[in-house]
Amino acid sequence: MKFFPLFTCLLFGSAVTTLGQCTVTKDGYGQVITTCQVNEYASGNAPLNKQVTFLGSEYISFPAFQKGRIRLDQSGQELACQLAYNVVSHEVLYRFADDLTVKTVVPYAFVLNGIEYIRQSKSAMGINYTLYTTELSSGQTKLLKSLKGRFVKTPINNGYDKDRPFAGYYQVDQRYYLQKGDAVPQPINLTKNALLSVLGDQKEIIDSKLPNRQLTVEQVIEVVRLYDSLTVSNQLHSTSLSTDAAFREGLRLQITYPVQAWNAQVYARVYVGFEITEAGQLATIQLLSPENVGYGFGQEVTNALSKLPKTKPEYAGRYALPVTFTYTTASDKFVPVNTLSADLLKGRTVLSEFVVNQKMGKDGAKNREVWGYYK
Structure with missing residues (x-):
């Protein structure tokens, strides 16, 4: 052929x-x-x-072209055509029955052999690229899978014809992602630690349900369903920014423990104020609590909020976000106790506290909470 x-x-x-x-x-x-x-x-x-x-080959099916459907954008109409999906380059090729001219397309979604593939935009080392994922579980939190092919130049023996070895072969690897709501899918391994890093807000319950070994896809799906039953079912009809999965996931991805605070063995709680406009933009981001000069806590949170994408317009209003930076040692956990007075939070909706925990390898005897001062 x-x-x-x-x-x-x-x-x-x-x-x-x-x-x-x-x-x-x-x-x-x-x-x-x-x-x-x-x-x-x-x-x-x-x-x-x-x-x-x-x-093998670069394509997901044989023959490469199969009957399928493409959708150019999220709300667009599906078009019936013949499709071929290159899992090495993630190119989608199509042609129509009355015109065998092969063209390349970057659809929002396509269906091939009864399986729907959804486009995801990714970035690595400053380079944007496109891959396609399939849903392994539905719900507010989704387990996604992508296929990534690669050519291996190593010659291998032909299992059937010893006199005619192959000059190389195509290998297809499976990669997995978790997506909370509309947030960007996060790559994971099928391990306990990888799941807890993404689903950490329900760590205590989920931790007890997972074995300390490589997990099966079925086990991960069960954990994702458990997570949704614990946290997401109440979010589906909620208008609270505190329970918005994409907003909380954005905070998790952007806020880290400042290195200078880690080295100094200090911990703190900060409050940052901001507004959401009627267009869903975050604006007027400012530190409300005393400035922790030299440790970077306030700057870490304000910078993180400035990088978040637009959110839902119905969240329009003035907010205060408390962020707690805690750390744990082998024998203890250190949590700040200082809070901002209600008078300084007037006129703002105070969101649920966001916690950033850091495991420390240093002696906890030197730990201390910092609160700073007002200029």
Whole structure:
């Protein structure tokens, strides 16, 4: 079966191998294989034409093009077409039955072999890229999975034909994410520690339900359902910013324990005021509690709030967010006791306290709470 051409370069010592047009077929043993015509260029020699075969292909299905549907935006209409999904590049290719011209598209969603894939925008090292995830569990908190293919250049033996080894193979890895409400999906491993890092606001209950080993997908789904039953079911009809999953997740991602405070073995509680406009923008962010000069607590929270995206317009109003920085040692946990007086919080809705805990490896005897002073 002839298929979409693939061009790439592989280096083998001093020679350069250029792949020409490739075809994806099944061999006599039912294995999906990719066969390419190559030209090898060695120093001072004429090009040598030959054929190489790889096990597997870049595409999620065979044949690569299957009947499917695409949705260009979230509220758009689904279009029936033939689709191919490249799990190496995350490209989606499509063509219509009356026009076999192959085109590339970046849809909001597509359905292939009965499975829906939703677009997620990610960023790594300043580079934005697109991947597609499938839902493994529904609900307010979702377990998502993506597929990431890669080409492994290592030659391997053909299990059926020992005289014709493969020059390499395509490997597809599964990656998992947790998404709270409309927040950005967070990558996780299927381990207890990874789940607790994302679902830490219900740590005490969830911790007792998880074994200290690699988890199955089914176990993670059960934990996510438990988490929703504990915290999210009351949020579905709530208009409180305190219980907004995306807002709380944004705080978790942006606020960390300041390094200078960690080194000084100090802990604190800070209050930061802000407004939400009728357009859902966060504005007028200011420190309400005394400034902890030199430790960075107040700056950490104000900077975090300035980076949060727009929220729901129905949250419009004036708010105060208390953030508690605590730390624990092997033998104790240190929690600040100072609070801001009600007079200084008048006219603001005081949100539920957000806690940032840091485990310390230092002697707890030197610990102290800082509260600062008003200028």
